[in-house]
Amino acid sequence: MRIIKEHGERKAEIVDVAQTLFTTKGYANSTVNDILEALNIAKGTFYHYFASKEAVMDAVIEKYIDAEIAAAKIIAEENILTAHEKLFRILYCTGRENEFGDRLENEARAVGNADLHQRTMASIVTGLSPILADIVRQGIQEGTFNTEYPLECMEILLAASEFLLHGSAFSWSCAQRQQKARALAWVAEKALGVEEGQFSYLYEKQEGHKEQL
Structure with a gap:
């Protein structure tokens, strides 16, 4: 029954x-x-x-992104953490580059739907940017960040990361992708007014992740 x-x-x-x-x-x-x-x-x-298997994949991706955003919110609300500590935990410790996230991303590409991928990137940027922007504002108050555009900086940096490092528009080699990650970390440091090397964990994570594949 x-x-x-x-x-x-x-x-x-x-x-x-x-x-x-x-x-x-x-x-x-x-x-x-x-x-x-x-x-x-x-x-x-x-x-x-669901109208199709592809529609289910859309829902699976949405669920995963919602979980990532929820995890970021929990970290952002930890009052005992500095802005740098919060960004590190969100971008390095709970970011998309984990084993499950990598498998899901690869399978999402197998769908072959550019519109689905575009919506995925947009959801990540619009969902995470406000959370990260609040952390940047905290950093400005702490005297560790310096930018007039907290939200816009995070939107641009996230969009660049999603398109260049996670997107399928470019057939980067492993070395090229690592170089893009290094450059993106450098741009982030300049945009947020922090010392060089403060965001090195962004490309170190990318390099470490690729070495495991």
């Missing part, structure tokens, strides 16, 4: 199962039938919530 569940609960279950399949079996190798079998639901139930 099938169990009747609330609309939001069933939809969340479909997203969770799809997320597991896409990051383990791969997007291209996963089918709607795989999701149906894992949840023991009818095809009509699936299409009640």
